[in-house]
Amino acid sequence: MNKFARTQQWCTFARRWMLYDAKWQDVFYSADLVAGYLKGQFKPIYDPSTRVDMGDVVVVINTKEISMPVGEWKWRTYYHHTNYGKGAVTWASAWDLHHKDPTIVFYKAVYKSLRGGEHNPFRADQMAKLYLYPDDKVPEHIMENVCDQIRQLNPIPTILDKVDAKEHQDFPKLIDYPDDHVLN
Structure with a gap:
């Protein structure tokens, strides 16, 4: 086996640390994407019939600034039980949970995307390979392991307040209004 083939084989079987x-x-779409990386679906050796955990490690940043479809923050509710015999059952809205812990909504979405039971006996192991951070402050010992980045699903638009004056002035105009024209 030549050197290139050994390197290619190592890259195929190794666990990569991905940043999202x-x-x-x-x-919800982000959770499906991250769950695919945790399962190893994007590797050429992935086979759902084999009972082998071959997924990557995923570090997710900026979970404080996630988005949901219209009305989901208000109407999406999450169930929690204390697991005691006479324990309490609580229901909380997504907005309420996100306000208490900015990572819990993303965690629960990924947990749901990784179906458990007989479909995925490795769900607990795969969730252990997920690191969630509410902002972009990640510990140094984790960032030194990250080797690749997962592309975002939607591009982030540029806020007009963050654009410098020169770029704003150089942007092509569609219409040049006359000097005496008044905009309402």
């Missing part, structure tokens, strides 16, 4: 920026991304 969840800023302004839909939480």
Whole structure:
């Protein structure tokens, strides 16, 4: 086996550390994408019939700034039980949970995307390979392992307040209004 083939084989079987920026991304589509990387679906050796955990490690940043479809923050509710015999059952809205812990909504979405039971016996192991951070402050010992980045699903639009004056002036105009024209 030559050197290139050994390197290619190592890259195929190795666990990569991936970085995903969840800023302004839909939480459900992002969870499906991250779950695919945790399962190893994007590797050429992936086979759902084999019972082998071959997924990558995923670090998600900016979970504080995730988005949801219209009305989901208000109407999406999450169930929690204390697991005691006479324990309490609580229901909380997505907005309420996100306000208490900015990473829990993304965690629950990824957990749901990784179906458990007989379909995926490795769900607990795969969730252990998920690191969630509410902002872009990631510990150094984790960032030194990250080797690749997952592309965002939706491009982040540029806010007009963040554009410098020269770029704003050089932007092509569609219409040049006369000097005496008044905009309402």
